[in-house]
Amino acid sequence: MIMIAPSLLSADFAALGAETAEAEASGADWIHVDVMDGHFVPNITLGPPIVKAVSAHTTLPLDVHLMIEAPERYIADFAAAGAGVITVHAEACVHLHRVVHQIKELGLLAGVALNPGTPAAVVREVLEDLDMVLVMTVNPGFGGQAFIPGMVRKIAEIRGWANDVNPQLRIEVDGGISAETAPLVAAAGADVLVAGNAVFGRKDRAGAISEIREAAQRSFRS
Numbered sequence: 001m002i003m004i005a006p007s008l009l010s011a012d013f014a015a016l017g018a019e020t021a022e023a024e025a026s027g028a029d030w031i032h033v034d035v036m037d038g039h040f041v042p043n044i045t046l047g048p049p050i051v052k053a054v055s056a057h058t059t060l061p062l063d064v065h066l067m068i069e070a071p072e073r074y075i076a077d078f079a080a081a082g083a084g085v086i087t088v089h090a091e092a093c094v095h096l097h098r099v100v101h102q103i104k105e106l107g108l109l110a111g112v113a114l115n116p117g118t119p120a121a122v123v124r125e126v127l128e129d130l131d132m133v134l135v136m137t138v139n140p141g142f143g144g145q146a147f148i149p150g151m152v153r154k155i156a157e158i159r160g161w162a163n164d165v166n167p168q169l170r171i172e173v174d175g176g177i178s179a180e181t182a183p184l185v186a187a188a189g190a191d192v193l194v195a196g197n198a199v200f201g202r203k204d205r206a207g208a209i210s211e212i213r214e215a216a217q218r219s220f221r222s
């Protein structure tokens with residue numbers, strides 16, 4: 001089943017509680033929270049205290065996307081703040097296997113993200129251990145960027161491997177996802193779609209979420 005994870009990066013930061021509750025009421029499956037440190041990516045957003053504050057406004061899993069160097073330093077803090085899924089960037093981890101198990105030992109779902117310039121092969125050796133791979137379809141750091149079509153091949157490659165070694169693997173896509181791009185990624189095997197601008201940029205959030213979901217559902221290929 002396709003899941004939709006609206007990204008709070010495009011929400012009103014002065015009203016994160018209300019924006020989160022509205023996303024849940026509008027049919028979101030997860031709430032995507034973008035954490036940026038100004039080093040791994042050229043932008044700074046938020047940390048565990050804000051994740052904790054947001055968690056009081058939803059019953060949905062918080063899908064925490066860590067765009068930070070050496071994320072192992074903060075995993076326990078984000079878990080304590082209420083994260084349900086923690087995704088680290090492969091490019092930010094020297095000991096990727098250890099970090100994945102650090103997340104799982106806290107009872108959370110573990111994801112690994114790949115920048116557009118990073119080959120799929122980087123996750124191959126940990127694929128059996130993962131709950132999710134996040135294929136970035138823009139260069140991370142900002143919302144509202146254009147989808148990079150070349151990433152569709154990477155999604156299909158990972159789905160092909162997962163069918164052999166980890167059929168339950170979720171493949172999340174993040175960046176430039178809309179009702180227009182959703183069918184492309186779903187046809188390649190992505191089943192968790194992050195959408196920032198395409199949801200929070202619209203007044204009718206429920207309409208936006210269901211349009212993206214239906215567009216993806218029609219072409220999903222597992």
Ligand SMILES: O=C(CO)[C@@H](O)[C@H](O)COP(=O)(O)O
Pocket residue numbers: 007009010032034065138139140141142143144145174175176177194195196197198
């Ligand atoms: O991780 C990121 C950006 O680095 C994302 O989660 C963005 O927030 C997606 O925004 P849109 O491209 O959907 O507007």
Ligand SMILES: [Co+2]
Pocket residue numbers: 007032033034065174194
């Ligand atoms: Co993100």
